[in-house]
Amino acid sequence: MSPNLERMIRQERPASYRSSPFFADGRAMRIPPPKTVSADSPRLPPTVREGLAEGRYLDRIPLTINQALLERGHDRFDIYCAACHGLIGNGDSPVADHMTLRRPPSLLSSEVRSYPPGRIYRAVYQGYGLMPSYAHELSVEERWAVVAYVQALELSQRVPIDALPRVLRQRIHETLP
Numbered sequence: 062m063s064p065n066l067e068r069m070i071r072q073e074r075p076a077s078y079r080s081s082p083f084f085a086d087g088r089a090m091r092i093p094p095p096k097t098v099s100a101d102s103p104r105l106p107p108t109v110r111e112g113l114a115e116g117r118y119l120d121r122i123p124l125t126i127n128q129a130l131l132e133r134g135h136d137r138f139d140i141y142c143a144a145c146h147g148l149i150g151n152g153d154s155p156v157a158d159h160m161t162l163r164r165p166p167s168l169l170s171s172e173v174r175s176y177p178p179g180r181i182y183r184a185v186y187q188g189y190g191l192m193p194s195y196a197h198e199l200s201v202e203e204r205w206a207v208v209a210y211v212q213a214l215e216l217s218q219r220v221p222i223d224a225l226p227r228v229l230r231q232r233i234h235e236t237l238p
């Protein structure tokens with residue numbers, strides 16, 4: 062290894078969230094200067110980026126929900142969430158079978174269904190308990206797309222027949238005993 066690289070690896074440096082005598086306020090980490098713009102979709106309002114309005118979870122998805130958003134959410138969900146929560150979100154997955162400490166919950170349970178969308182967004186954005194954050198893998202729009210897709214999964218498992226379009230209702234009556 063070159064001596065320069067060696068010096069960089071072994072340099073003195075404070076650890077995140079620890080104290081450091083280097084700065085006057087004794088903190089190792091710096092507060093961003095005023096008017097700093099977030100690198101996380103800076104054009105979107107903070108409520109959309111944070112999933113919170115006045116400290117409360119957003120109670121609706123703040124983006125326009127259309128076919129494209131749902132398809133993006135479906136694609137991202139299958140890649141980033143299904144491994145643990147299962148392809149239909151019911152918590153049934155080979156990974157879940159091995160996570161004995163805390164099993165990834167079903168996202169179709171009445172508890173999770175009662176969550177405001179902002180709470181699901183926050184779980185993806187910040188992580189939740191043993192679940193890591195997916196903020197680096199998913200942009201703000203993609204996180205909301207995943208939330209929309211989770212809602213679609215919830216609906217797909219318990220939509221009242223009367224709420225379906227007539228063609229589908231007819232098909233159900235023809236196929237179900």
Ligand code: HEC
Pocket residue numbers: 138141142143144145146156160163164165166168173180181184185189190191192193195207211
């Ligand atoms: C590595 C496995 C894993 C992956 C991947 C994963 N989760 Fe989780 N998730 C968990 C576990 C475990 C918990 C429960 C954590 C706890 O209670 O400590 C959880 C909890 C949750 C909760 C409940 C949060 C609450 O407030 O109660 C939601 C919603 C959720 N996950 C959604 C998602 C979504 C959406 C994705 C994809 C972006 C995802 N998870 C990816 C393992 C995972």
